[in-house]
Amino acid sequence: MLLTLLSPSILSKETSPTKLCATNSHSPKSLVASGHDAYSNASPPLLPPELIETIIDEVGSQGDTQTLRSCSLVASTFVFRAQSHIFKTVDLDKAQPRKKYHERFHWLLVRNPYLGMHVRHLRIGDDPEDDYGSRDWGRFDMAGRSWIRQSKTIRHTLGSLPRLQSFSLTFNSEWTNWETEIPASTRQAFEQVFSLSTLRSVSLEFVTGFPVNLLKGLVAKLSFVGLSCVETGNGSSSQLPTSANASPKSLYLRGTSPDTIQAVSQALVASSSASPLRKLAITPTFERGFGNAIAQLIREVGVDLEEFQWLPSIHFRSSVGSIDISFPQGLRYLKFTVSYRKAHGHGPFPEVIRLLSQLYQAQRADTSRPDHLERITIECHCLRSMEAKTLKAEWQAIDKILGRPGVFKALKELKIELPTSTSSTELIHEFMMAFQDALPMTQEKGVMVSVKSRTVVDERFVVDSGYSFTALQ
Template sequence: MSVTLPSELIDAIIDQVALLDTTTLHSCALTSRAFVFPSQKHIFHTIDLDVRRPRAVHYLRFHRLLQSKPHLGAHVRRLRLVDDSKEDFAHGFSWMTHPRTPISRTLGFLSNLRSFELSFNSTGEKWSAVPEETRVGFGRVFAMESVREVALECVSGFPVALLSSLARLKYLALSNVTIDSDEGSERMDVSNSVTLEGLYLRGVSPEIIKILAKALSAPDTPPTLRKLALTPTFEEGFAEAVAKLIVTCGSHLTSFAWLPSIHFPSYIGPINISSLHSLRSLHFIVSFRKLSSQKPFAPTLALLLQISNRPNLIERITVECHCIMPRRGEGEKKLAKTWRPLDTVLSAEEGAIFRNLKEVEIVLSVNTILPTEIHRVVTNRGELLPRVEARGVVLTVRVDSCSQDSGFLERLREM
């Protein structure tokens, strides 16, 4: 005789399993009909159409599933659409911008979408080259009341009015985006209220930064920006536009992330965070590749020294490390020497500049650091920031599969 579990207990079991392992959740859904519907809200919560190849086939399966079971679309909260790279084009065209790809109809099923990531191929796609029906579908998603997060990557000629309307979101991430050169800031849509709390900028044109700064600092608009993440570029005017954004819109920033490319040297330029008096957390990417004559921590130290002229409110600092290379004869003494400048700045007793600091987290990327080097750093963690630890600051070393080229919205959420 089979025993029927109460629905409340089934829901509790499914919710707990979903927290730990979605693969197990799929298995649970196959064991009993009673588990199917409670599992669906977790299984379809996040749809990442970049995890399988070919992407077009994976997308079409998802679209056909929604056609046959449209109620599943209501469970989707996060969607990531990623085009093929130029090298992946099997037939010489992009599947995502092909006129026969029913993306607009797919999006129509997702009535409760909260987060939308849209990435065209890395060579860049002109917005005007996207089929009109697809552009309309994207526009509908951008305007949905339920959508609070958008990431946009590798698109040129993006409409100014559409860009300014995205300031109503909670989080916005832009990577390799340019606006229509024939439009100006006078085409800005100022009818939407500005509620932007988190902004990630990587490889965007100075004009985009100026438009967002204008929207965020519009008359009668209260300061909303709390998180700012930057990947600096060498594009003329980028650093100057960011510097102005910080001055005009950064008065209430509590989190700042400096996330330079791990493949090229980075320079601060006119960017200055000394006016950000409300900062509570900082996040730095540090590449140990020998990219120039400067030391690995040079840009990080330059930014920290900007806020070292008076006691600050910083409570947490994350140092995300990439490309730590093995070098002959490099032991714990060499490791301590490399980290000593950071240890000195953060532990300075004069004026107790970082007296509110409670935690420093060091993240080691398994994608760019050999296991032997990770082991060496973890084993000698006591040599990294000994003076900081002596002040009672908690030092944690975490090994992660962090990647610089994905998860823009995830970075904003975690800041």
């Protein structure tokens, strides 16, 4: 699931109306709410414990933290179950300053160690570099101001979370060298998290000198690995458990070097028989060899791909190069991001058309080829004002590819998403009105075409969300 914001009020001593304490029993279920007369004198609820747990689980499934906090104050029988949902997901990479909220969470764990057993998803991030000072201060001074690198408590925090399933670590945009800029004790704490038997998902951002053997171990072990601006090195690291996770794997590679991609490929080749690569999302770089490295990865371990996402930056033009998505024969879902800011002469879709044409040509050349593609999403950024006639002309090439008979026969849905973070409400409304009947051939085939605005809640990098991907473009 996506890591959600841990409400600052949960970590704030000033806003917490209840002090948690333990009775003589050693069981976490014996925790009671004390220091509040209205609740200390309340009679126990008459509902069966199983029904109480079912009700709280339903509230937890909705992510309603405020109601869960209220439930925890009702009676002692409510506390444990409510807190198991409140602390299941802890996002310390949202509210600023992030160091302050980490310290609050750390001392909360010190006072109530049992809470660490509830945490399944954790995200930690540095504060933006602007909070450290001007770039003119230099790399050394800014490196000294990174709270993650300076923290004396983060290793104790991580050591109190033995059941983590997903972990996301983001440094600031001045890349952090894993070996030379992170204290050894902190590195060891991170690597202990990586070695947890419960861990299934890891995301890393702005890391250089990351030990290549450690990266290979993560790729072999985990179901999801997200790498944003991560470069490998030859540094030493502790040995991860050798047993690979047999579940299908998902990758998100953003701004990664060809050497890093090659290391990922090697790890996948070694574990592909037990753990096929099913989902791959790419945000390309302009580094020489990037496209070839991705193309090689697809050829070597991409035969079982079911989902492919091409997510270039909205600020620059990019090319798919030698990437060929016709190699996998089981693709079910495609996603593309396009930007009108840097549109080509024939619109913002040349690379989308190239990738779709690869599938089109493969199906035309081999009529017995499996056709599983069911859904396509095109996310459009930086919209510009245009008439319906102009918009229809820009989308005509896509309509011709998807709408022709005999190909893309399994396609059921084409979704156009318009993020509110990169286009004004007026332009989104204008686009929706102009888009009507822009894809007549596709619609005549029975494909459901929808155009919707979307609010991007998460502004930082990547986490696993049930094998879907979210990222800042």
